[in-house]
Amino acid sequence: MKFALIDNNRVEAKSGLIAICPGCSKSVIPKCGEQRVHHWAHSRGKMCDSWWESETEWHRNWKSKFPIEWQEGFLVDDKTGEMHIADIRTDKGLVIEFQHSHINLLERSSRESFYRDLSWVVDGTRLKRDYPRFLKGKESFRTIKKGIYSVIDPEECFPSSWLESSVPVLFDFNDTYSQLINHSKQHLLYCLFPVRVDRNAIVAEITVNAFVNKVISGEWTTRTRQFISDIIQVDKEMREQYEGQKRIEENLMFRKFMGLNRGRRSRQF
Numbered sequence: 001m002k003f004a005l006i007d008n009n010r011v012e013a014k015s016g017l018i019a020i021c022p023g024c025s026k027s028v029i030p031k032c033g034e035q036r037v038h039h040w041a042h043s044r045g046k047m048c049d050s051w052w053e054s055e056t057e058w059h060r061n062w063k064s065k066f067p068i069e070w071q072e073g074f075l076v077d078d079k080t081g082e083m084h085i086a087d088i089r090t091d092k093g094l095v096i097e098f099q100h101s102h103i104n105l106l107e108r109s110s111r112e113s114f115y116r117d118l119s120w121v122v123d124g125t126r127l128k129r130d131y132p133r134f135l136k137g138k139e140s141f142r143t144i145k146k147g148i149y150s151v152i153d154p155e156e157c158f159p160s161s162w163l164e165s166s167v168p169v170l171f172d173f174n175d176t177y178s179q180l181i182n183h184s185k186q187h188l189l190y191c192l193f194p195v196r197v198d199r200n201a202i203v204a205e206i207t208v209n210a211f212v213n214k215v216i217s218g219e220w221t222t223r224t225r226q227f228i229s230d231i232i233q234v235d236k237e238m239r240e241q242y243e244g245q246k247r248i249e250e251n252l253m254f255r256k257f258m259g260l261n262r263g264r265r266s267r268q269f
């Protein structure tokens with residue numbers, strides 16, 4: 001954990017201090033070595049949040065882009081008493097989770113149900129093969145409009161554990177390639193939306209700054225929900241169009257079969 005309580009104040013780990021875990025109220029001790037980022041650890045036993053993963057610089061860099069009071073928000077389920085720490089929890093209740101390690105499907109869906117209004121930011125640099133695979137897959141992205149793509153084979157681009165996520169998943173590949181192409185210092189995130197159009201995935205590019213700003217301004221949830229509902233509507237219209245076209249074609253074929261269009265005598269049984 002980045003923060004623990006001393007006299008009810010949130011403080012970062014520093015040698016010599018002893019503090020209280022804001023979740024379980026047990027004592028925590030500072031770990032300020034060379035190997036890992038400085039953090040608080042429970043002095044006895046395990047971390048009280050079973051979903052907690054050891055933090056890396058990548059986690060800390062992301063967290064620090066948001067207001068301190070939103071970082072490490074403790075959430076308790078009123079009915080079950082289950083308690084977890086959200087990496088970021090905004091004043092509007094949006095949770096952003098930064099995921100570096102592999103996550104199994106069960107835990108991913110449990111976290112999505114628990115937090116409800118959630119977006120993931122996934123460290124796409126953990127496995128060396130992921131970024132080259134993404135760049136190769138990106139060659140077959142079809143542009144819908146600037147920065148928004150339809151992806152026919154999302155499994156060729158993204159790690160499989162995220163494909164069926166029920167919430168937006170933003171992949172952070174530390175995308176140096178697009179930085180180079182766009183002459184930009186900002187790398188792009190690729191947001192995989194939890195929706196399909198005719199089985200194609202929908203992916204949007206967004207800069208880190210734009211994402212952070214939209215979360216801070218409170219627009220992220222409303223914008224993404226609106227975007228997803230627009231996509232569902234487009235998909236519905238396309239299906240209706242396809243069904244309508246299919247009906248016309250079937251009707252034409254039927255008329256042709258019956259000889260109705262040629263002024264000939266209709267077929268009769």
Ligand SMILES: [Zn+2]
Nearest residue numbers: 021023024048
């Ligand atoms: Zn605790």
